[in-house]
Amino acid sequence: MLVEISIRNFALIDNVRLALSPGLNVLTGETGAGKSIIIDAVELALGGRAAADMVRTGAERAVVDVAFDIMGSPDLGRLVSDLGLGDAADPTLVVSREIPVDGRATCRVNGRTVNLSTLRQITERLIDIHGQHEHQSLLRPERHVDLLDAFGGEEASALRAEVATLHRAWQSTLEEIASLAGDERDRARRLDLLRFQSDEIDRAKLKPGEEEGLQSERRLLANAEKRHEAAARAYACLYSGEGGGAASAHDQLGRVLAALEEMAAMDPDQGPLVETVRQALFQLDDAARDVRQYRDAVFFDPGRLAELESRLDLLGGLKRKFGSSVEEILAFGAQAREELARIENSAELLIKLEAEAGKQKAELGEAAGRLSEVRRRVAGGLEQAIEASLGDLGMKKTRFVVGFEPEDPPGPRGAEKVEFLFSPNPGEPPKPLSRIASGGEMSRVMLALKAILAEADEIPTMIFDEIDTGVGGGAAQAVGEKLTTIALSRQVVCVTHLARIASLSDAHHFILKETMEGRTQTRVKTLDGDDRVAEVARMLAGHPPTPITLAHATEMLEQGLGAKKALRDARTEAAATRG
Numbered sequence: 001m002l003v004e005i006s007i008r009n010f011a012l013i014d015n016v017r018l019a020l021s022p023g024l025n026v027l028t029g030e031t032g033a034g035k036s037i038i039i040d041a042v043e044l045a046l047g048g049r050a051a052a053d054m055v056r057t058g059a060e061r062a063v064v065d066v067a068f069d070i071m072g073s074p075d076l077g078r079l080v081s082d083l084g085l086g087d088a089a090d091p092t093l094v095v096s097r098e099i100p101v102d103g104r105a106t107c108r109v110n111g112r113t114v115n116l117s118t119l120r121q122i123t124e125r126l127i128d129i130h131g132q133h134e135h136q137s138l139l140r141p142e143r144h145v146d147l148l149d150a151f152g153g154e155e156a157s158a159l160r161a162e163v164a165t166l167h168r169a170w171q172s173t174l175e176e177i178a179s180l181a182g183d184e185r186d187r188a189r190r191l192d193l194l195r196f197q198s199d200e201i202d203r204a205k206l207k208p209g210e211e212e213g214l215q216s217e218r219r220l221l222a223n224a225e226k227r228h229e230a231a232a233r234a235y236a237c238l239y240s241g242e243g244g245g246a247a248s249a250h251d252q253l254g255r256v257l258a259a260l261e262e263m264a265a266m267d268p269d270q271g272p273l274v275e276t277v278r279q280a281l282f283q284l285d286d287a288a289r290d291v292r293q294y295r296d297a298v299f300f301d302p303g304r305l306a307e308l309e310s311r312l313d314l315l316g317g318l319k320r321k322f323g324s325s326v327e328e329i330l331a332f333g334a335q336a337r338e339e340l341a342r343i344e345n346s347a348e349l350l351i352k353l354e355a356e357a358g359k360q361k362a363e364l365g366e367a368a369g370r371l372s373e374v375r376r377r378v379a380g381g382l383e384q385a386i387e388a389s390l391g392d393l394g395m396k397k398t399r400f401v402v403g404f405e406p407e408d409p410p411g412p413r414g415a416e417k418v419e420f421l422f423s424p425n426p427g428e429p430p431k432p433l434s435r436i437a438s439g440g441e442m443s444r445v446m447l448a449l450k451a452i453l454a455e456a457d458e459i460p461t462m463i464f465d466e467i468d469t470g471v472g473g474g475a476a477q478a479v480g481e482k483l484t485t486i487a488l489s490r491q492v493v494c495v496t497h498l499a500r501i502a503s504l505s506d507a508h509h510f511i512l513k514e515t516m517e518g519r520t521q522t523r524v525k526t527l528d529g530d531d532r533v534a535e536v537a538r539m540l541a542g543h544p545p546t547p548i549t550l551a552h553a554t555e556m557l558e559q560g561l562g563a564k565k566a567l568r569d570a571r572t573e574a575a576a577t578r579g
Helices: 035-045 074-082 116-123 134-139 141-180 184-204 210-222 224-240 249-266 268-297 302-322 326-344 346-392 439-457 473-487 529-541 547-578
Strands: 002-010 013-019 024-028 061-069 092-100 106-109 112-114 127-130 399-411 414-423 461-465 491-495 507-516 519-527
Touching: 002 035, 013 035, 013 519, 024 035, 024 473, 035 061, 035 092, 035 127, 035 461, 035 491, 035 519, 074 116, 092 116, 106 116, 112 116, 127 439, 141 346, 141 399, 141 414, 141 439, 184 302, 184 326, 210 224, 210 302, 224 249, 224 268, 249 268, 302 326, 326 346, 346 399, 346 414, 346 439, 346 473, 414 439, 439 461, 439 473, 473 491, 473 547, 507 529, 519 529, 529 547
Parallel strands: 024 491, 024 507, 127 461, 461 491
Antiparallel strands: 002 013, 002 061, 061 092, 092 106, 106 112, 399 414, 507 519
């Protein structure tokens, strides 16, 4: 059950905290006060689309926290525990969404950051929201099969997933067949190109990693003369002198050692210093030898350099055509050879693929047939349930029919199109719901569907945002009683403009818009007593309420209490009869 909604800096809302009750909660207020903004905030917290323009002007971030009591949902408690987001025995679950003006939105469950997928995995079990324009989905016949399958439950869902998987596999095989059986001239051109590409790559005899070795060797050869000159200068300085009578480093260090040995003969404590210089002289001899060997080994080979340049040019040309590295070129060549072999063997492969496609089509048809059987079986139950529910909503003579139009071959959603048919008047044949239902009828059909599907899903909380669109008169009483009946077994939150529905609520929340310090903001006030009477009177006749409208509102609220008691008693009696 939804326990509390806390909203900060969201759209017109500065700071709102709304505590909700079991049963039927209604949200009322003037048009534009922000009733639907509260529902939008809940949708956001549950994983809806987040955008920076949702943040209240001047604020740095918007935050929505929604608290639930999940004591009656042990499966959800175990899921939260398995995900490491709380204790399975903890009855409280808090989901949060934060939208900064200049950053990514974050999701939290019980204070722990989660990704959007995990958030939705949890919240989809908590609330079913019927938005202001959702009943328009009934105007799109392609959505009707989704609603029918939802009523079909896990059996229909599993079969539909199987059909979709088999259809994808079949289509993939058909696409491969079409590719192989293409225009003969196109295939010949493709074969020539693939042969040329694979031969060009094969002739290059590439080796993984060779480009780096070639570049390193080229650098050495290109600088051979400079390296020889530098080594020669180093050797001359170390051992043979620079010319012009200058002593080499070896000679100078030798004189240093002779002087220190003379000094140590007079001061034995300087023996370690003498040894240090002697070791340095040995190391200098070793270094001079290594430099001489390096100098003598360096040679300039114009022929080898030309070979390297040619090879690197070849690699550069292949890279421009086939990939950014030798490894990518080799992979391209392997793919070209694979495709070449496939096309060259296309006649044999076509036979195999056509046989596979035939098998896949048969499997698809079989699975689609099983799905059709389930749909036709559950369609009757849905028709009866909708007609019974519409009868409760003041449309007792209405016929509701699930129409089927076969599709051959089956598509990804099965072997038929589904469309809801509707006849509001006795004697009239059912016609497409999307073409003949009025706005009020459409709202009541959607309410009936939502109530039935929610029973199948066992969603603990249902939110209706202006389900009363196009409804008035006695139909409003019927819609209110249907909402009240649903609220006997689950929590219902309803944004409404109808006094009749508000009079049946268990909790009445008034949404108002006011200006403070030059800023418009939305506030929430929970009503009871005279305040509730005044709001129902406003809904009946506008401002200011008159003694007559106040009396009418009082009477309507008293009638609401009586209607709720009668519905509860009827439910108790029905349960006792079943027991």
